[in-house]
Amino acid sequence: MGALTGIRVLDLSRVLAGPWCSQILADLGADVVKVERVGTGDDTRSWGPPFMKDEQGEDSQEASYYQSTNRNKRSVAVDIASEKGQEIVRALVAESDVLIENFKAGSLKKYGLDYESLSSLNPRLVYCSITGFGQTGPRAQEPGYDFIIQGMGGLMSITGERDGLPGGGPQKVGVAVTDVMTGLYSVIAIQAALLAREKTGKGQHCDMALLDVQVAALGNQSQNYLSTGVSPGRYGNAHANIVPYNSFHASDKDFIIACGNDTQFSALCSAIGLPELSSDPRFLKNENRVRNREAITQILSDHFKRDTAEVWVERISRVKVPVGVINDVAGALAEPQVDARGMLVNIPHPMNPDFKMVGSPIHLSDTPVSYRNPAPLLGQDTDSVLAEYLDFTPDALSALKNEGILG
Structure with a gap:
């Protein structure tokens, strides 16, 4: 039993911030159903190389990027641009506790899959929207990727070597850190909304924005500016407030x-x-x-x-x-402390029984994280989920697949 066992999550998100959020919920025991486009699925399925190796050591078509953010989920391929696809999603919403989406603000309204429409169908629904700029403000309708937000949100101005030194200039962080942080903050928001629902009986809308998160995560650097009126600069690997x-x-490295x-x-x-x-x-x-x-x-x-x-x-x-x-990634994963903490896990994959990935850093004494399944193949759970949630018969599923509604 995980901490979130019994919570049903419908995940309409793709790429990183949304899937990172839903993977954490899945690790904690939630039943996460990942809704993907028929035929292509999540964008990151094709974000390679590198790709996962199959049992023969050859490249599969499962991108490592996709693998890193989608374990413990079930994949259902649905064409949500079609009326029948929208009906299926609404039916799944009626059976779900949480919905996560990262479409541009307002774009799901035309499908009747926006918060207002779905909350009237399921008043207990916790609906989490993850966008670049949020649901309000002058840039709400614009797409926002991590790299852009790292620049706009001030992070790149304090990352990198100082101007005038070799390699000087603004730098992005080597991981899409704003996406990851937004996923983490979104988990907090969702769990808070679920706790509030225990008191009120009602769900709510979580409006999460990458730019908001990046500005909040400036931490002491933003407060340094508010205290002095001077924007902090780049210090390379040095610290603005602590020396050394x-x-x-050293003589070698x-x-x-x-x-x-x-x-x-x-x-x-x-x-x-x-x-x-x-x-x-x-x-x-x-x-x-x-x-x-x-x-x-x-x-x-x-x-x-x-x-x-x-x-x-x-x-x-x-x-x-x-x-x-200073380790490279190989050195970091080979650290004895990393091994001792169980941070590398083996989750057998249909294409690779020796598939390994980095596990969750969450350690709970009574309701530990579990690793039930690797990232799913596209649409591998369409039949089982729709039969379980909505009592779809094999004939009904076959007919919808023939129409291209399901994959």
Whole structure:
């Protein structure tokens, strides 16, 4: 039994933010039915290479991107542009607790699949809309992709090396982080609405926007601006408010120090053989080190070139100062701690019994996450879901497939 066992989720979303949200709900036990376009399905099914390898080690047509966000779901292929397809979706809504969609604001109204229409059909429905800009405002009708939002939302202005240095200029994050964060915030909103429904008996509309999430997630950087009137700049791997909090190059490769307070700085200085730095008036407190950022960074940079990253990490970790190497993805997944936490899971796939993926970071003592199924093939559950939810007969399903309504 998962924490959300018994909750039925109808997922009309595609790409990343919506599917990320519904995958988390599915991991927690919800029955998630993914509604996809007949013939093509979710856009990300074709976002490759890379593709999942089949049992013979050859490329399948299941893109790795799609695989990463759709486990534990059932796929139903329905043409929602057709009247019969819309009727099927409405019938599924009547049996569901949650609907997730990421169509452009207002575009589902023409199909009678908007919140107002569906909430009158099922007043207990929690309806979550995920868009680039939200349901209101001057840009509500525009599409919004993660990359655009990272730029508009200020994230790229504080990500990347400083202007004038090699590689300087704004950079997007290497993962579509705004999509991922929006998926996470959407899970919170949906669960809050489900809890509220326990008190009121009524569902509600969750209006989630990538731009809202990105602005909210600026955290201390936005507050720095509100306090000073000065927009924060890019610091590369350095921190705007803490020093030393940066990557450094040893004799062989880079490593990271995240020194969060003055006590840690004193311990760091002793561990690396420079105890005098902690009593230097320029570096005595964090505010001094921030003001003298260039000086302390240069001293440390020169010093760390004298030995390997492994040596420095071992010495610094011994005094409990946060420190670590910079892994590539392969190195990250090979970390013993990652293995110990069970973060790599095997979920046998019809095309690949040894299929592996990264698991959920949620660890619950009584209602743990479960890995029931890999990402579904397109329409693989059309018959079983419609028979289970709506009592469709084999003849009715066959007729609708012949019409192209179902896949």
